[in-house]
Amino acid sequence: MQTRYHGIENIIGNVLMLRATDVGYGDLAEVTHGEETSLAQVIQLDGDKVFLQVFSGGRGVPTDASVRFLGHGLSVPFSDDLLGRIFDGSGRARDGRPEPDADPVRVAGPSVNPSQRIIPRDMVRTGIPMIDVFNTLVQSQKLPIFSVAGEPYNPLLARIALQAEVDVIILGGMGLKYDDYLTFRETLEEAGSLSRTVMYVHTASDPTVECLFVPDLCLAVAEQFALQNKQVLVLLTDMTNYADAMKEIAITMEKIPSNRGYPGDLYSQLAARYEKAVDFASAGSITILAATTMPGDDVTHPVPDNTGYITEGQFYLRNGRIEPFGSLSRLKQFVNDKTRADHRKIMDRMIQLYASYRSTEEKRSMGFRMTEWDHKLVKFGGLFESTLMDLSKTLHLEDALDACWQILADCFEQDETGMPSELIKDFWPKAETSDRSD
Amino acid sequence: MTESSPVSTVSTGVIDGVNGNLIRVIFNQPVMLNEVGYARLAGKMLKAEIVRIRGKQCWLQVFEDTAGLKVGGEVEFSRELLSVELGPGLLTSVYDGLQNPLPQLAEKCGYFLERGEYIDGLDREKKWDFTPSVKVGDTVHAGDSVGTVPEGLFTHRIMVPFGWRGAFTVKEISEALTCTVDTVIAKVANADGDLREIKLYQTWPVKKAIQAYQERLRPTENMTTQVRILDTFFPVARGGTYCIPGPFGAGKTVLQQITSRRADVDVVIIAACGERAGEVVETLREFPELDDPRTGRSLMERTLIICNTSSMPVASREASVYTAVTMAEYYRQMGLHVLLLADSTSRWAQALRELSGRLEEIPGEEAFPAYLESVIASFYERGGVVRLNDGSIGSVTIGGSVSPAGGNFEEPVTQSTLKVVGAFHGLSRERSDQRRYPAIDPLESWSKYPSLVDIQQVDESRKILRDGRDVEQMMKVVGEEGTALDDFVLYLKADFLDEVYLQQDAFHDVDGSSSADRQKRVFGVIHRILTTRLHFQSRDAARRAFIHWQQIAKDWNRIPLEAEEFETQEKKLLDAVDAHRAEGEGN
Numbered sequence A: 001m002q003t004r005y006h007g008i009e010n011i012i013g014n015v016l017m018l019r020a021t022d023v024g025y026g027d028l029a030e031v032t033h034g035e036e037t038s039l040a041q042v043i044q045l046d047g048d049k050v051f052l053q054v055f056s057g058g059r060g061v062p063t064d065a066s067v068r069f070l071g072h073g074l075s076v077p078f079s080d081d082l083l084g085r086i087f088d089g090s091g092r093a094r095d096g097r098p099e100p101d102a103d104p105v106r107v108a109g110p111s112v113n114p115s116q117r118i119i120p121r122d123m124v125r126t127g128i129p130m131i132d133v134f135n136t137l138v139q140s141q142k143l144p145i146f147s148v149a150g151e152p153y154n155p156l157l158a159r160i161a162l163q164a165e166v167d168v169i170i171l172g173g174m175g176l177k178y179d180d181y182l183t184f185r186e187t188l189e190e191a192g193s194l195s196r197t198v199m200y201v202h203t204a205s206d207p208t209v210e211c212l213f214v215p216d217l218c219l220a221v222a223e224q225f226a227l228q229n230k231q232v233l234v235l236l237t238d239m240t241n242y243a244d245a246m247k248e249i250a251i252t253m254e255k256i257p258s259n260r261g262y263p264g265d266l267y268s269q270l271a272a273r274y275e276k277a278v279d280f281a282s283a284g285s286i287t288i289l290a291a292t293t294m295p296g297d298d299v300t301h302p303v304p305d306n307t308g309y310i311t312e313g314q315f316y317l318r319n320g321r322i323e324p325f326g327s328l329s330r331l332k333q334f335v336n337d338k339t340r341a342d343h344r345k346i347m348d349r350m351i352q353l354y355a356s357y358r359s360t361e362e363k364r365s366m367g368f369r370m371t372e373w374d375h376k377l378v379k380f381g382g383l384f385e386s387t388l389m390d391l392s393k394t395l396h397l398e399d400a401l402d403a404c405w406q407i408l409a410d411c412f413e414q415d416e417t418g419m420p421s422e423l424i425k426d427f428w429p430k431a432e433t434s435d436r437s438d
Numbered sequence B: 001m002t003e004s005s006p007v008s009t010v011s012t013g014v015i016d017g018v019n020g021n022l023i024r025v026i027f028n029q030p031v032m033l034n035e036v037g038y039a040r041l042a043g044k045m046l047k048a049e050i051v052r053i054r055g056k057q058c059w060l061q062v063f064e065d066t067a068g069l070k071v072g073g074e075v076e077f078s079r080e081l082l083s084v085e086l087g088p089g090l091l092t093s094v095y096d097g098l099q100n101p102l103p104q105l106a107e108k109c110g111y112f113l114e115r116g117e118y119i120d121g122l123d124r125e126k127k128w129d130f131t132p133s134v135k136v137g138d139t140v141h142a143g144d145s146v147g148t149v150p151e152g153l154f155t156h157r158i159m160v161p162f163g164w165r166g167a168f169t170v171k172e173i174s175e176a177l178t179c180t181v182d183t184v185i186a187k188v189a190n191a192d193g194d195l196r197e198i199k200l201y202q203t204w205p206v207k208k209a210i211q212a213y214q215e216r217l218r219p220t221e222n223m224t225t226q227v228r229i230l231d232t233f234f235p236v237a238r239g240g241t242y243c244i245p246g247p248f249g250a251g252k253t254v255l256q257q258i259t260s261r262r263a264d265v266d267v268v269i270i271a272a273c274g275e276r277a278g279e280v281v282e283t284l285r286e287f288p289e290l291d292d293p294r295t296g297r298s299l300m301e302r303t304l305i306i307c308n309t310s311s312m313p314v315a316s317r318e319a320s321v322y323t324a325v326t327m328a329e330y331y332r333q334m335g336l337h338v339l340l341l342a343d344s345t346s347r348w349a350q351a352l353r354e355l356s357g358r359l360e361e362i363p364g365e366e367a368f369p370a371y372l373e374s375v376i377a378s379f380y381e382r383g384g385v386v387r388l389n390d391g392s393i394g395s396v397t398i399g400g401s402v403s404p405a406g407g408n409f410e411e412p413v414t415q416s417t418l419k420v421v422g423a424f425h426g427l428s429r430e431r432s433d434q435r436r437y438p439a440i441d442p443l444e445s446w447s448k449y450p451s452l453v454d455i456q457q458v459d460e461s462r463k464i465l466r467d468g469r470d471v472e473q474m475m476k477v478v479g480e481e482g483t484a485l486d487d488f489v490l491y492l493k494a495d496f497l498d499e500v501y502l503q504q505d506a507f508h509d510v511d512g513s514s515s516a517d518r519q520k521r522v523f524g525v526i527h528r529i530l531t532t533r534l535h536f537q538s539r540d541a542a543r544r545a546f547i548h549w550q551q552i553a554k555d556w557n558r559i560p561l562e563a564e565e566f567e568t569q570e571k572k573l574l575d576a577v578d579a580h581r582a583e584g585e586g587n
Helices: A129-134 A153-163 A178-190 A214-227 A239-252 A266-274 A302-310 A332-339 A343-365 A372-389 A397-411 A421-427 B102-109 B228-233 B252-262 B277-289 B314-332 B345-358 B372-380 B412-418 B429-433 B455-478 B485-502 B516-531 B539-557 B564-578
Strands: A010-012 A015-019 A028-033 A036-046 A049-054 A066-069 A075-077 A104-106 A142-147 A168-176 A197-203 A231-237 A257-259 A285-293 A313-318 B012-019 B022-027 B035-041 B044-054 B057-062 B074-081 B083-086 B128-132 B145-151 B154-159 B168-173 B177-179 B184-190 B195-199 B202-205 B215-217 B241-245 B267-273 B303-308 B337-343 B384-387 B393-402
Touching (some): A028 A049, A104 A214, A129 A343, A129 A372, A142 A153, A142 A302, A153 A168, A168 A178, A168 A214, A168 A239, A197 A214, A214 A231, A214 A239, A214 A266, A214 A285, A231 A239, A239 A257, A239 A266, A239 A302, A266 B345, A285 A302, A302 A313, A332 A343, A343 A372, A343 A421, A372 A397, B035 B057, B044 B074, B044 B314, B057 B314, B083 B314, B145 B184, B228 B455, B228 B516, B241 B412, B252 B267, B252 B277, B252 B337, B252 B393, B267 B277, B267 B314, B277 B303, B303 B314, B314 B345, B314 B372, B314 B393, B345 B372, B372 B393, B372 B412, B393 B412, B455 B485, B455 B516, B485 B516, B485 B539, B516 B539, B516 B564, B539 B564
Parallel strands (some): A142 A285, A168 A197, A231 A285, B241 B393, B267 B303, B337 B393
Antiparallel strands (some): A010 A015, A015 A049, A028 A036, A028 A066, A036 A049, A036 B012, A075 A104, B012 B022, B022 B057, B035 B044, B035 B074, B044 B057, B083 B202, B128 B145, B128 B177, B145 B154, B184 B195, B215 B384
């Protein structure tokens, strides 16, 4: 399709309107003016009026810019050579190397037939006890990390990118501070993990529209790797920026906002992305971990709220620690019965005891008398926090479970723990024989 | 739903605008609201439904991704409302919101759902053994059975199409034979002598309720779910309606799954509406393996799944709840008790909101359309108990989960739902954070249906729970030492009831399913303990005793009712409590 159109009628924000015919909904177009060319996508058709969302933004686009419709939707080149590469939100190389020469695959393709999905079966080991023991991450799971600005959610994602036992990591950055982008890159480079990673990064200074495509690009590429039998972990940060970009566009398009200005289809839009997480019966899998900052630490804010309804659990990152309460991996019960016999019970009991410790702390802070039991709980809480919650510690699952037993043994008598007798018999640390390795 | 084989006389229109899944079409011949149309795209036909007509323009919501549609593209109208096929073979099926069988789609298209692919809802090849139950000359009405076919566990009635008006005389009826759903098995004539054919299946527009019955009755009979807190405290009646609102992570879906397995009904229809695909998969993969304790057959044989998960097109999400309830009504017409579980009605409401937004309607609260309330009400009103033409009783029980934004029950969907349901099972984040499952708030929830056990005992227990909660709140301020021993015991009693009766380990074989008999027996004991006056030396002694009793009672919960140890353990618990009985009986 070689017809070029000139004469843009409206430019509002990032959206252009011009008159054209035979244009498909969702098709891409090239907007050229002077030396500059930007991609744009058709987001509405109204008679012969075509509304285009310009990836690089509406700023600086003259009304006589030339528009050429490409006759197809958004696609991304895919091959194994993508590993180790870094791209921007339009899919252009960001690492100074040549653009990849590969066959394009469709972005935001159809969803997986639910009848072709299988029950999750394998865990993703991260080496972080608060995840592996208490809220195990499972292949094909989608989990957000709910956090607030200032919390180390990006360093946490970077550590997971380094340690997670998967084949391919796809990292999508949305509205990422440039410093954070560099940190990610350097961390992965230093650890030699870049070679199994593909990054699509939209930084805060890039045009807003490009932010919208990051999850789709990441997931389209992830899907291709998964179909090639790879276990893929997709790390997205920060989904709130993504939602805000959607809000910005929706408001520009004069759509009726539903809740705090977000478009009414926020849930569906987020779900369409998160639901790309899948375990193919006869191929690989896609697991999604997505940092989501909660404005004002408010989990009822539309973004975390809608996310929570979509994802299979959530991690709360607060005060530099993964909170044991509220954090939940809904799929853990599919895998934690196959890890070790004591896994489920000790995980529950540790959390219950920690909850008791928290209420004891409350009691103490109000100056009430402490019972003997309270003192034991306080000791327990301290050990729990220093051994298991410290995010800088790496413990393999089995070592972490042993550590749990050791903490129980250090603080309580056997029958105070509420653990089933047969597990106590098997796992209670024998005096002086406990072997804890870091 | 018929395969899209457009006839030459079909009326057509031309696309004039595309906005998301909404297209604007200019038409020439008459069209009707909710009529199905198909947008042509590169050899494919994308199914759509007319949602607004204005002058010579109509708006259609497309049930598929609209990428690639162009202004000037052609749309064909079908002259039919959005309908489903009703006939033998529905059970065990897994459909999307438009009754496309998903496993068959997968055979055709592989891992992904390609748009524009439609398959007949009922298998045209499969053979059924038909046995007639009327003879030539009999008079029949809509909804009357003319014969039956066996379908798994059930005798599937072949009925006179529900929409036919008046009396019909049977002119021809087939002998017992083995045939496909397409076969004409009877011909009947109305008063004017017009001859009509009856096949093994009929079609029905999903947005209309089936009303071919004598009368509606009040739901009174208990529907046991084997979940103690539900059956004892917040029961649901067959033919009743209930809702489960709760914030995310509070266990709505788990509760729905448990109910779908254990509920005492004939047929379970699961409408996974705009929720996670993974959850449906659990049902899909596990049900064929699980035995239905009532029949000893696979659970799947009594189950039908409508699956329109969150990443599937929004418009068919809106249709999916209607598809599900229509099928529920269909099995009710056979004198069966059907449970429809819709998870989640909020996603359905959001689908309405998205459409309303695109149509640029004036928004109501939180941008939901103003008609939200009436739409929700008319959906739940499709539940109920009915006396059929032949006198037998059938019921549709509807349980809808609600996902309120921010877990706040004040929002429009929850509030609209609460107005029309008979029971409210409110899940609380506080309880789920404390891992108290099922996380139904025992003080906020309510039910208008009769309980399994004596209602007076339930009220007494709830009072103890409420008073115990008050003591707990007070204790947070004044501390344990500022609490009277009697009050402290009250708090422990409330905690005991919560720990050993209200909470239930869904994953445990025995504890997970508590039969009606078991509930009556156990609740009797618990109630007796709660109302026993107890004596302790100190608060610590009281706490120790209650922790000990909890342990005994929890172990008791894990012993099968039939086992010998059940009684031993019961005695052990009662003896332990008796040791602390205060002088004098009663409260």
